[in-house]
Amino acid sequence: xxxxxxxxxxxxxxxxxxxxxxxxxxxxxxxxxxxxxxxxxxxxxxxxxxxxxxxxxxxxxxxxxxxxxxxxxxxxxxxxxxxxxxxxxxxxxxxxxxxxxxxxxxxxxxxxxxxxxxxxxxxxxxxxxxxxxxxxxxxxxxxxxxxxxxxxxxxxxxxxxxxxxxxxxxxxxxxxxxxxxxxxxxxxxxxxxxxxxxxxxxxxxxxxxxxxxxxxxxxxxxxxxxxxxxxxxxxxxxxxxxxxxxxxxxxxxxxxxxxxxxxxxxxxxxxxxxxxxxxxxxxxxxxxxxxxxxxxxxxxxxxxxxxxxxxxxxxxxxxxxxxxxxxxxxxxxxxxxxxxxxxxxxxxxxxxxxxxxxxxxxxxxxxxxxxxxxxxxxxxxxxxxxxxxxxxxxxxxxxxxxxxxxxxxxxxxxxxxxxxxxxxxxxxxxxxxxxxxxxxxxxxxxxxxxxxxxxxxxxxxxxxxxxxxxxxxxxxxxxxxxxxxxxxxxxxxxxxxxxxxxxxxxxxxxxxxxxxxxxxxxxxxxxxxxxxxxxxxxxxxxxxxxxxxxxxxxxxxxxxxxxxxxxxxxxxxxxxxxxxxx
Numbered sequence: 213x214x215x216x217x218x219x220x221x222x223x224x225x226x227x228x229x230x231x232x233x234x235x236x237x238x239x240x241x242x243x244x245x246x247x248x249x250x251x252x253x254x255x256x257x258x259x260x261x262x263x264x265x266x267x268x269x270x271x272x273x274x275x276x277x278x279x280x281x282x283x284x285x286x287x288x289x290x291x292x293x294x295x296x297x298x299x300x301x302x303x304x305x306x307x308x309x310x311x312x313x314x315x316x317x318x319x320x321x322x323x324x325x326x327x328x329x330x331x332x333x334x335x336x337x338x339x340x341x342x343x344x345x346x347x348x349x350x351x352x353x354x355x356x357x358x359x360x361x362x363x364x365x366x367x368x369x370x371x372x373x374x375x376x377x378x379x380x381x382x383x384x385x386x387x388x389x390x391x392x393x394x395x396x397x398x399x400x401x402x403x404x405x406x407x408x409x410x411x412x413x414x415x416x417x418x419x420x421x422x423x424x425x426x427x428x429x430x431x432x433x434x435x436x437x438x439x440x441x442x443x444x445x446x447x448x449x450x451x452x453x454x455x456x457x458x459x460x461x462x463x464x465x466x467x468x469x470x471x472x473x474x475x476x477x478x479x480x481x482x483x484x485x486x487x488x489x490x491x492x493x494x495x496x497x498x499x500x501x502x503x504x505x506x507x508x509x510x511x512x513x514x515x516x517x518x519x520x521x522x523x524x525x526x527x528x529x530x531x532x533x534x535x536x537x538x539x540x541x542x543x544x545x546x547x548x549x550x551x552x553x554x555x556x557x558x559x560x561x562x563x564x565x566x567x568x569x570x571x572x573x574x575x576x577x578x579x580x581x582x583x584x585x586x587x588x589x590x591x592x593x594x595x596x597x598x599x600x601x602x603x604x605x606x607x608x609x610x611x612x613x614x615x616x617x618x619x620x621x622x623x624x625x626x627x628x629x630x631x632x633x634x635x636x637x638x639x640x641x642x643x644x645x646x647x648x649x650x651x652x653x654x655x656x657x658x659x660x661x662x663x664x665x666x667x668x669x670x671x672x673x674x675x676x677x678x679x680x681x682x683x684x685x686x687x688x689x690x691x692x693x694x695x696x697x698x699x700x701x702x703x704x705x706x707x708x709x710x711x712x713x714x715x716x717x718x719x720x721x722x723x724x725x726x727x728x729x730x731x732x733x734x735x736x737x738x739x740x741x742x743x744x745x746x747x748x749x750x751x752x753x754x755x756x757x758x759x760x761x762x763x764x765x766x767x768x769x770x771x772x773x774x775x776x777x778x779x780x781x782x783x784x785x786x787x788x789x790x791x792x793x794x
Contacts, residue, residue, distance in 0.1 A: 269314065269319075269322070272322055273295075273298050273299070273302065275330065276302075276330045276331050276332070276488075277330035277331050277332035278298040278299075278301050278302045278331070278332060279294070279295070279298045296312035297312075299311075299312050299313065299314060299318065300312045301332070302318070302322075302331075303318055304480065305331050305332075305478075305480040306318075306321045306480070306489070307480065307482050308321065321489065323424070324489045324490060325424050325425065325426075325427045325448075325460065325489070325490040326425075326426060326427065326488045326489045326490060327426065327427070327428060327429060327468060327469065327472075327478070327488045328418050328420075328426040328427075328428065328429035329429055329430075329472060329477075329478060329488070330478075331478045331480075331488055350433075350475055350513055351433055351474065351475045351513040351514055352393070352404075352433045352440075352474065352475070355392055355393055355394055356393075356394045356396065357393060357394070357395050357396075357404040357405060357440070358395075358396055358397070358398040358402070358403045358404045358405070359380065359384060359395055359396070359397055359398070359403050359404065359405040359406075359407065360397065360398050360399065360400070360401075360403035360405070360406055360407065361373075361376060361377055361380055361407045362403075362406050362407060362408050363408045363409050363410065364376055364409055365409045365444075365446055365450050366409070366446055367446070370450070370451055370452065370454070370459075371450055371451070371452060371462065375452060376462070377397070379452060379462050379463045379466060379497060380407060380466060381395075381397065382463065382497040382498065382500075383463055383466035383467045383470055383497070384405075384470055386467050386470075386500060386502060387467075387470060387471065387474055387502075387510060388517070389517065390502065390507050390510060390511070390516070390517050391474075391510045391511065391513070391514040391515070391516070391517055392514055392515055392516070392517055393474065393514060404439070404440050405440040405441065405442060405470075405473055406440075406441045406442070407441075407442050407443075407444075408441070408442075408443050408444070409443075409444045409445075409446040409450075410443055410444075410445070410446055411445065411446045411447050412447075414443065416438065416441075416443065418443075420443075420445035420446075420447060421445075422445075422447045423447050423448060423449070424448075426445065427444070427445050427448050427460055427465060427490060428442070428443060428444045428445060428465050428466075428468075428469050429442075429443055429469065429472070430442040430443070430469040430470065430472035430473040431472070431473070432472060432473070432475055433473070433474065433475050440473040440474075441473075442466075442469045442470065442472075442473055444462070444465065444466075444469075448460045450462045453493075454493070460490065461492065461493040461494070463493075463494065463497045463500075464485075464490075464491070464492065464493055464494045465490065467485050467494070467500070467502075468485050468486060471485065471486050471506070471510075474510070474513070474514075475513050476506070476509055476510065476513075479505065479506075479509070481503070481505050483503045483505070484503050484505050484506050485502060485503060485506055486506055486509075504561050505561060508561070508562060508565065508721050509721070511565065512721065512722075526550060526551065527550075527552055527566075527567060528549040528550055528552060528567065530547070530549075530554055530565075530567065530716070530720045530722065531716050531720065531722035532695075532716070533549050533695075534549075534679060534693075534694045534695050534715075535547050535548060535549050535679055535680065535692060535715070536548050536549055536550070536583045536584055536585065536679065536680070537584050537585060537586050537587045537679070537680045538587075538679070538680040538681070538682050538690070538692050539586075539587035539588050539589065539596075539634075539680070539682050540589065540682045540683055540684060540685075541587070541589045541596055542589070542594075543558045543685060544556060544557055544558060545560070545682070545684070545719070546587065547715075547719070547720070548570065548583070548584050548587060549567070549583075550582060550583050551569055551570055551571070551581070551582060551583070552567035552568065552569055552570065553567060553568060553570055553573070554567050554568075554720065555568070556719065558685060560719065562720065562721060570584070573610060574596070574598070574607055574610055574612070575610055575611055575612065576605065576607065576611060576612025576616070577598065577605060577612070581600065583600070584598050584599065584600050585599045585600050585601065585629060585630050585631070586598075586599040586630045586631065586632055586633045586680050587599070587633075587680070588633045588634055588635060588642065588682070589635070590606075590635075590642075590655050591635050591640050591642070591655050591656065592655055592656050595607060595608055595613070596608075596609075597633075599620065599629075599630045599633065600617075601629055602619055602620055602621075602627050602629060603617035603618065603619060603620065604616070604617060604618060604619075604620050604622075604623075605617050623644070623651075623653055623660065624651070624653070624659070624660035625644060625646075625651065625660075626646075628646055628647075629646065630644055630645070630646055631645045631646050631647065631677060631678050631679070631680070632644070632645040632678040632679065632680040632681040632691070632692075633645070633680070633681070634680075634681040634682045634683055634689060635655075635683055636683065636689060637683045637687055637689070637702075638702065638703040640656075641653065641654060641655075641661070642654075642655050643681070645668060645678050645681065646665075647668075647676060647677055648667060648668050648669070648676040648677075649665040649666065649667060649668055650664070650665060650666060650668045650670075650671070651664040651665045651666075652664050670705060671691075671700065671705050671706070671707075672705060672706040672707065673698060673700075673706055673707025673711070674691055674698055674700075674707060675693050675698075677693065678691055678692065678693050679692045679693050679694070680692050687701070687702055688700060688701045688702065688708075691707075692715060693712075695714060695715055695716060696712035696713065696714060696715065697711070697712060697713060697714075697715050697718070697719075698711045698712050699711055699713075
């Protein structure tokens, strides 16, 4: 009997080119759209075939900025390439595998309750829709902001008015605890942040859609009369201290929306409160602590709440510097400049906005050392090697080994110094770069490989005279020069497309807030970051580090608050909330 031939189930691909009637329609969200020609992706749901996807998928991608809105008159052809790119951008921003295919995991994320604001900038000139731009005024131009809950949840048996006010107070306090902002509740109609619970179309151009879907939104600073206003969908089952599967936690959503109200945009960081998707309750409002990335981003806008000692006069600015050396040590990234260094965790989070002094961290380097040339972690014994001029030092953790410094001729290198050094993950060999040449060294055998040096042009796309290089946990090698860096993936010896990119933006959190969106358009290598350090001086002679753009406005004076005698004092509400938490 002949064996049956093996068959492969149909793979999900792209459907035929279909044309829908070119008439305007409305999906119930107040946004007129054209029905035009589309390429419709197919999804293999059962393993027996691929089903057509509803047009609502295109609306979702357009609504949150991944596709340009269709022209209401002519319609707009969405090519296979454009849709694939949009889906990949959405998957990347959502923390999914970038397949470009609308698989079940991707569709599941699309169905997750979320904020109404887009994730990426919408195309300019959108017709029939008043946009909430992703290029907001960076921040409020005053420190003291008033707030008011204008309307309350109508059908909630779980949340009384006093509880709602207390939750709003603590959600705002999350931000004022770390930034120099002060929020005070008022009873009048002139509050900076007006808070409403409303349903469906509520006359702001961003209607809600019933339970699930979009659950809340807020307006950025500087948007006319709506600046800071925050709206919650009253069709949601708002809860507090309920299991994750029961309703929508009001405190968690409020913290997110108030982040928008003070100028933050969405981020793709999974642990961030500014991730656009609802992530469930975040715990006790009295003890909640913002993720580190969110703290850094609000510090970029407003500076820190509490002053820090003045830096030494020779301390460099991470946002405008080029770096002497860059290294991966114990899985973390270290950026060296002059006598200082910045340290990033494995998740690329800055340990501190302010640099630490090299000689205070690595004991044994000369106290008068003004800079280092290159640094790397040695494979095998994981000791750390520093290069300066014609000498090198070996450290075990933070302490220098006996007998150092020694001459770099120990490596078989010429007495010319070192520009860059890194260990290539592909072969665990150590590569030294100087000018336009490179050497390959075997740290396990302690000898230089034969046939070197070679011309560094063999690494296609890399510039000569590097500042330094390192490997990173993603398996790629990174090369640094000036204010830019290049990535070489895996075992390749060619720079990845889209590079160089800016070190300040991608590694050191120096860009303006709107640059935190995923890219759906190719990057220009001409892009430059324009960030300066504007210290806010406190009375005690200390400064607050505030990395902002040149357009930042000076901080204003406290406004005259509206009368609050009609409101129960918030300290009594806080006591009530504390009693609920016990």
